[in-house]
Amino acid sequence: MPLTSKEPIYLEVDPGRFLISRSANMQRAWKLIERAAPTDTTVLITGEPGTGKELVARLIHKLSPRAAREFVAEDCNAVAPTLLESELFGHERGAFTGADRPRIGVFELADGTTLFLDEIANLPLEAQARLLRLLQEREFRRLGGRRMIRSDFRLITATNADLAACVRAGTFREDLFHRLSVVRIDLPPLRERRQDIPLLVSYFVNHKRLRLKRPGVCRVSHDAVDLLLSYNWPGNVRELENLVETAILECPGDTIEAAHLLFATGAGPQGPPVEDLDAPLRVARQRVLASFERLYLLAQLRRFRGSIKETARHSGITTKHVRALMRRHGFDRRDFQPPVRLRSLARPKKNQAG
Numbered sequence: 001m002p003l004t005s006k007e008p009i010y011l012e013v014d015p016g017r018f019l020i021s022r023s024a025n026m027q028r029a030w031k032l033i034e035r036a037a038p039t040d041t042t043v044l045i046t047g048e049p050g051t052g053k054e055l056v057a058r059l060i061h062k063l064s065p066r067a068a069r070e071f072v073a074e075d076c077n078a079v080a081p082t083l084l085e086s087e088l089f090g091h092e093r094g095a096f097t098g099a100d101r102p103r104i105g106v107f108e109l110a111d112g113t114t115l116f117l118d119e120i121a122n123l124p125l126e127a128q129a130r131l132l133r134l135l136q137e138r139e140f141r142r143l144g145g146r147r148m149i150r151s152d153f154r155l156i157t158a159t160n161a162d163l164a165a166c167v168r169a170g171t172f173r174e175d176l177f178h179r180l181s182v183v184r185i186d187l188p189p190l191r192e193r194r195q196d197i198p199l200l201v202s203y204f205v206n207h208k209r210l211r212l213k214r215p216g217v218c219r220v221s222h223d224a225v226d227l228l229l230s231y232n233w234p235g236n237v238r239e240l241e242n243l244v245e246t247a248i249l250e251c252p253g254d255t256i257e258a259a260h261l262l263f264a265t266g267a268g269p270q271g272p273p274v275e276d277l278d279a280p281l282r283v284a285r286q287r288v289l290a291s292f293e294r295l296y297l298l299a300q301l302r303r304f305r306g307s308i309k310e311t312a313r314h315s316g317i318t319t320k321h322v323r324a325l326m327r328r329h330g331f332d333r334r335d336f337q338p339p340v341r342l343r344s345l346a347r348p349k350k351n352q353a354g
């Protein structure tokens, strides 16, 4: 079945680890993943923190002809800038003080497989120049080395920064930016694909309750789901995953209640929009109105169990308008049709060929 079906998508990225979505907002990403995976095209994945960039990179590798070899990942943020070049390109003995033996870099290590460079916006300018040359010539030298080395790696990079803005600010090379973004996959934030929230919650509960030794937890109350649907999720799927984990531990019985949801900010969905104090009045007002619109719609859909007709009648707007608002706020009527039971993941659908 193609990745772009209307049904929820469960794709096994690693054994027991799935990438899940049923949001229409992810359709474009699925199409690009499906098209890029079998090729050697360079892919740039962008999106806010926790949106699943690394998971998508692993999925592309898994669906590619290079899948038999292990995926190589390097986080440009995790290594001190001075060591990063050696980490990437390797070095020869005596290349710098302390280089008392030669070392292979990840570009060499990834020969024949996929190389994932995370947080690429943090690559220092000098390393950017080296990387550009490597991508143009498919050859490079280790630091302090003379021999040209060939490596056949497929490059996937990711960032949560706005790379175009980095180019304008002069911290990222424009030519490299174009080289890296042959295919660009932008992962929408969770608040723009709220249909995925109930799906992800049941997946995380099912996956974590055994490991956390709480096998009895198998339900989520309506109030808890409402709260999850109305929150803004600045930390995206990672934040949701962590929240579910603490909720399972907080839950003494079989049902996760709203009281078990300990939002990291302490404020939760109804907290004061403190960050808006930095925005001009016009922008802040727009945000509050959008947030009110979302909560109002949520309450009506909840009240009428997903009935668009009833919601329209009671809100004094047309059904067309309700549908447009639901699209804007990422709501799916099926999420409001009771009972809210956890979908079993015992036999997840694998909508993929291999």
Ligand SMILES: Nc1ncnc2c1ncn2[C@@H]1O[C@H](COP(=O)(O)OP(=O)(O)OP(=O)(O)O)[C@@H](O)[C@H]1O
Pocket (backbone or CB within 6 Å): 018, 019, 020, 021, 047, 048, 049, 050, 051, 052, 053, 054, 055, 056, 160, 200, 237, 238, 241
């Ligand atoms: N669609 C999804 N389905 C299931 N799990 C997901 C999905 N998206 C993200 N996750 C999970 O959320 C967590 C964060 O994902 P990942 O590390 O891929 O995000 P990221 O965009 O690389 O984040 P960062 O910018 O912080 O590096 C992981 O545990 C991942 O498995």
Ligand SMILES: [Mg+2]
Pocket (backbone or CB within 6 Å): 053, 054, 118
């Ligand atoms: Mg990441």
